[in-house]
Amino acid sequence: MAQNERNKKDVTEKLRTGSKGLWIAFAACALLTAIWGIFQLITLVSARVSANAVPWWTAYDSIQRIFEAGFLAAMLLIAAFMFRRISFSGMPFEEKTIRSVRTIGILCIIQGLCSHLAASLLTLSPQFALTDLFPMQIIAEGMVFLFAEKMMKYGAMLQIESDETL
C-alpha cells in the first residue's frame, strides 16, 4: 500500500513536470500555426485581388491549409490550457481535463471530415478522391481521443474512490 502511494506520487510528479514543458510548447505551436494560417489567408486574398482568376488547384490548396491551420491552432490552444491546468494540480482525471480531451477529439474528426470537403465545395474542384476527402489518419486520431475521454471518466471514478479511502 505504501509502495503504491509512493509510485502514485512519482507518477503525479512526472505528469506535473511533463505538463509544464508541454503547455509552453503547445502554446508556442498554436501561435505559430495561427500566424501561418493568417499568412495563407492574406496570400489567397491578395492573389484574388491582383489576378482576375486564381487557378482552382491554388485556391483548393490555400483553403485547405487555412482550414487546417484554424482547427490545429484551436486544438493546440485547448491542449496547452489542459497541460497548464495539470502542471498546477498534477491530477489528470479532472472534469475540465476530460472535457478538453473530448473537444480535441471532436475537432480532430470535424477537421478530417471538413477541410478537404470545404475546399472542394468552395472551389468546385474536380478532386473527388475519397481518401483525399476523408483523411482516415486524423479521423482515427479523433476517435482515439474520444475513447481516451471515456477512459478518463472511469479514471475520475477511481480517483474519487481513492480520495474517499484516504
Place this chain on the structure above:
Amino acid sequence: MEKNHDMMKTSLLQDIRKSSKRILVFAIVFLICELISRPAEILYTYLMQKKAASGNSLSFTNYLNAIQFDSLPEQIIRAVMIIASIIALIVLLSRIRKSESPFQEKHGKILQIIAVLNAAIAFVHVIAQIVMRIVYGAFEPGGLLGYFSPRIFSYWLLANAAMLYFLAWVIRYGALLQQESDETL
C-alpha cells in the same frame, strides 16, 4: 451511495468495451486501406523513378522529379511506421476489450510505442528531404529552416505524439489507482 458508484463504474466499463469495438473495426478498415494504398504508392514511385533515371545520368529535371515524387526509402519507412502504429493500436484496443480494467501498465507501454512511432513519422519526411538534397548535391546551407515549414514537418503529428505519450502516463497513473481500488475491495 456506494452501490450507485459501483453501478456507474460498471456501466462506464461496458461503454468503454462497446466503444473499443467500434474503433477496433475502424482501425481494421484503416489498416486494410493502408495495406492496399501504401504498396501501390511505393510501386508508382518506383516506376516513375525508373522512368526518370532511364537516361545515362540523372538530368536536373529528373533530379527534380525524384524529389517531387519523394524518395523510395522514405516512402517505405513511412509506410512501415504507419502500418506498425495501426497494428499497435489494434493490439491495444483488443487488449482493452478483453481485460477487466482499461488501466494497465502494459496498455500504457503500447500507447507509448504508438506515440514514439508518430513522432518518428513526423521526422522521417524532414530527414529524407535533407538527405535527398545532400545526396543530389543540392543542399543549400542557408535553407535548412525551409524544411521545417508546416507542409514538410508535421507539427500536428509531433503534438499528437506528445499527447499520446502523456496519455500513456495518465494510463499508468490510472493503473495505480485501479490497483489501489482492487486492494481496498
